[in-house]
Amino acid sequence: MKLTPSDFGGALAVEGYGPGFFRIGRTVMQGAVLVTAGEADAWGGLDDRAALLALGGRIDVLFLGMGADVAHAPADLVAALREIGIAVESMSSPTAARSYNVTVAEGRRVACALLPL
Template sequence: MTKGIVIREAHFPGRAPIEAYGNGGFRFADMSHRGSLLCLPSGIYGWEPADPLALTAADFAKLLNEADKIEILLVGAGKDLRPLPAALRAALKAVGIAADPMSTGAAVRTYNVLLAENRAVAAALIAVE
């Protein structure tokens, strides 16, 4: 019987500020992650939306399961600001989450400030090169 490498879902079980971003990933809690992130009250997860240019409520299923612990969602949309699709804004509003799209850099900085203030914040961060 051969044992191969077990690939697990990327998950850090806690809240941590983002120390750095760029080169297609992020650094936090003295670790690095290649790809996008979803920072929730339950932890930081590797996140790969189906189409980063057209986010949907399905991309935020894990976040919606924790909606009662989140007031503000920062969406780091990459290098440029992109408005959120109306259907996604409506789905978030329906569960009481205010969504604020911005560039990934601005979202990281704002997330760190709100996290330090112990606010009910979550972030969806699309990796940038």
């Protein structure tokens, strides 16, 4: 699905997604991804906690896309991120991508970690 373009003030946006991929800043990335205003990287999924914890001090909110369906994030992961000042919002990956796009366009310190559909 292609998302509606907008002005993101130079920040990377999630421009589209489909089975197994995300299009970020006109680059197609396969598998899970971690996106901040300035970079998009492959992400090892829920077991790759180090990548999420490294966001401490850089973001205030993490939109965690759990794939095609809404699911709860592991409680210990949420607790670890809250300890370093990051609020976590779990939702489906399409909803997380749209939420990230809206809030990063507002200039807020956010990221999204997206599991593929």
